[in-house]
Amino acid sequence: MITGRFFASGADRRVLATILVLLAAAVLVPVLNLAVPQTSMFHVPTFMVALVGKYLCYAMLALALDLVWGYCGILSLGHGAFFALGGYAMGMYLMRQIGDRGVYGNPILPDFMVFLNWKELPWFWYGFDQFWFAALMVVLVPGALAFAFGWFAFRSRVTGVYLSIITQALTYALLLAFFRNDMGFGGNNGLTDFKDILGFNVQAGSTRSALFAASAVALALAVYVTWRIVGSKFGKLMISVRDAESRTRFLGWRPENIKLFAFTVSAVMAGIAGALFVPQVGIINPGEFDPSNSIEVVVWTAVGGRGTIVGPIIGALLVNTGKSYFTGALPDLWLFALGGLFVCVTLFLPRGVLGLWDQLRERSERRRTEADAPPPGDAPAIVRATPPAQAEPRGLGAATPEPQPAE
Amino acid sequence: MGRKGGTILYLDGVSVSFDGFRAINNLSLVLDRGEMRAIIGPNGAGKTTMMDIVTGKTRPDAGEVFFDGSVDLTRHDEADIATMGIGRKFQKPTVFEGHTVEDNLVLSLKGPRSIFPALFHRRSAEENRRIDEILAVTRLETKRSDMAASLSHGQKQWLEIGMLLAQDPKLLLVDEPVAGMTDAETAETARLLKDIARTHSVIVVEHDMHFVRELGVKVTCLHEGSVLSEGSLDHVSSDPRVIEVYLGR
Numbered sequence: 001m002i003t004g005r006f007f008a009s010g011a012d013r014r015v016l017a018t019i020l021v022l023l024a025a026a027v028l029v030p031v032l033n034l035a036v037p038q039t040s041m042f043h044v045p046t047f048m049v050a051l052v053g054k055y056l057c058y059a060m061l062a063l064a065l066d067l068v069w070g071y072c073g074i075l076s077l078g079h080g081a082f083f084a085l086g087g088y089a090m091g092m093y094l095m096r097q098i099g100d101r102g103v104y105g106n107p108i109l110p111d112f113m114v115f116l117n118w119k120e121l122p123w124f125w126y127g128f129d130q131f132w133f134a135a136l137m138v139v140l141v142p143g144a145l146a147f148a149f150g151w152f153a154f155r156s157r158v159t160g161v162y163l164s165i166i167t168q169a170l171t172y173a174l175l176l177a178f179f180r181n182d183m184g185f186g187g188n189n190g191l192t193d194f195k196d197i198l199g200f201n202v203q204a205g206s207t208r209s210a211l212f213a214a215s216a217v218a219l220a221l222a223v224y225v226t227w228r229i230v231g232s233k234f235g236k237l238m239i240s241v242r243d244a245e246s247r248t249r250f251l252g253w254r255p256e257n258i259k260l261f262a263f264t265v266s267a268v269m270a271g272i273a274g275a276l277f278v279p280q281v282g283i284i285n286p287g288e289f290d291p292s293n294s295i296e297v298v299v300w301t302a303v304g305g306r307g308t309i310v311g312p313i314i315g316a317l318l319v320n321t322g323k324s325y326f327t328g329a330l331p332d333l334w335l336f337a338l339g340g341l342f343v344c345v346t347l348f349l350p351r352g353v354l355g356l357w358d359q360l361r362e363r364s365e366r367r368r369t370e371a372d373a374p375p376p377g378d379a380p381a382i383v384r385a386t387p388p389a390q391a392e393p394r395g396l397g398a399a400t401p402e403p404q405p406a407e
Numbered sequence: 408m409g410r411k412g413g414t415i416l417y418l419d420g421v422s423v424s425f426d427g428f429r430a431i432n433n434l435s436l437v438l439d440r441g442e443m444r445a446i447i448g449p450n451g452a453g454k455t456t457m458m459d460i461v462t463g464k465t466r467p468d469a470g471e472v473f474f475d476g477s478v479d480l481t482r483h484d485e486a487d488i489a490t491m492g493i494g495r496k497f498q499k500p501t502v503f504e505g506h507t508v509e510d511n512l513v514l515s516l517k518g519p520r521s522i523f524p525a526l527f528h529r530r531s532a533e534e535n536r537r538i539d540e541i542l543a544v545t546r547l548e549t550k551r552s553d554m555a556a557s558l559s560h561g562q563k564q565w566l567e568i569g570m571l572l573a574q575d576p577k578l579l580l581v582d583e584p585v586a587g588m589t590d591a592e593t594a595e596t597a598r599l600l601k602d603i604a605r606t607h608s609v610i611v612v613e614h615d616m617h618f619v620r621e622l623g624v625k626v627t628c629l630h631e632g633s634v635l636s637e638g639s640l641d642h643v644s645s646d647p648r649v650i651e652v653y654l655g656r
Binding site: 229232233234236237239240242243244246247248249250251252253254257258261 | 462485486489490494495497501502503504505506510513514515520521522525526527528570574
């Protein structure tokens, strides 16, 4: 209990700090962008606001993946699908907001439908002129898909690499479906040319700042929710399912329900991230369903450190900053760098950047304790506060957890 | 039905085969309420498969499996059977290595097994008392906050038995509880199981004859998926067929 609380307080402090930083950014960045004159060195340029806002959405997607992969052991290679579905729901709202300002000036039909010679709005576009309806769909569509998918997959006890392959197939199938023009989602070109969101011009600096703030707050909220879930008895069950699924089953729990809940919550989170992403980048197209996108999310999470709440956020920010730099400076090398990064992290940093940081700090702390050399019996609190390296990582690490078969 | 009344576990004519191999062959076994039974038998005799059938992991091809006189176990799955009151300890100690000893017990404690109660669970005084009790019985009080991964092999076995106790089952299936234990630990485990048997029905599968002797209970010897001999340990071990099976011909 004491260890639990002591140790938790270390991780908890990190989570709280993250939430505070995000909330502070939600306030500060818009102020620095809008209120500080461009000549000032404190001014945050608008392109920067949009860029970091986009990264925050990616971070939320990585956090969603971490909930299922890091804590529940479900390696989803299709989380981009939920992100994209949330994005499409938002995109449909934004399309309907264009109204008669489109190229063809049709007050109801989006341009691509006029172009395809469609006479009326397909039924599944109804309601998307209302923001509340679109917001509901952002949550419902990814959630329902994840629930239906998980219901069948987990119930038939598909696990491990087979499950990963199916999730990959899921996003690929959606990619192909959304590419078709007669699906009614803009086909190849997707949805773009947005004008307004809630009556504000999406291109305006103030709207971009507001979207940034919304992303930061949403991410902070996602961190909080994940933290509460992970800290509850249910969170412990997720870890149990990850480490010894059949033991959990023989204790009377239903691992399929535990996974289903985690997977659905995670998909909803990914959908919200996608919905915040679309107005900031101004486009959503079937490319977002590309399996390689989903794999990139796995890389972010692994780099940051899976099974930690803060790690995936750091990973997403780091890798995407790297991507922005590389694709500008050495565009040909980016994919090699990404692949190399994943190999290195898998081989040398099984617990990601955050795990490395913990390890270094633990080592220096141990050295300090040894230097001060209190007799071991005298300082149980200190010893307990930093449990032995080999005991704790099992819970979090990627190196050790070879899930235990029950027999 | 008459014969089933009063029994905690009733297997009659159970058979199961995997790819043509008959792992269990017309097995019949009856365990009375409150009884402790030791099951011995050479490798491949079907001991673990029998446990798989009782706990719902494997469905028998034929035969009846009844729990508590009236519950047909072949119609339920693992989680159902576990909540009905059959606890199982695996051959290889299986505990949640990433959790503390205490959390291992918290997750095992009898109680609602659905998602939302688990999300909003708050530990009650009653639960704390149960955990203290189990830690005392399994002699793991000092390990309470240690990661289960850091326990010794024997301590993991005990923790797993403790997790069974936390479930408060009516019947415990214990698969090779003393494999890999020192003599002192083995004696300790025998004491623990005898203690448990006072209030529970128990089936122990074990190879270690000293241990079985220490338990001092009725013994069933399995061979090639059916009962070869049954009775006191002395009776079973002097049975010429048992000797033949164990020593070869």
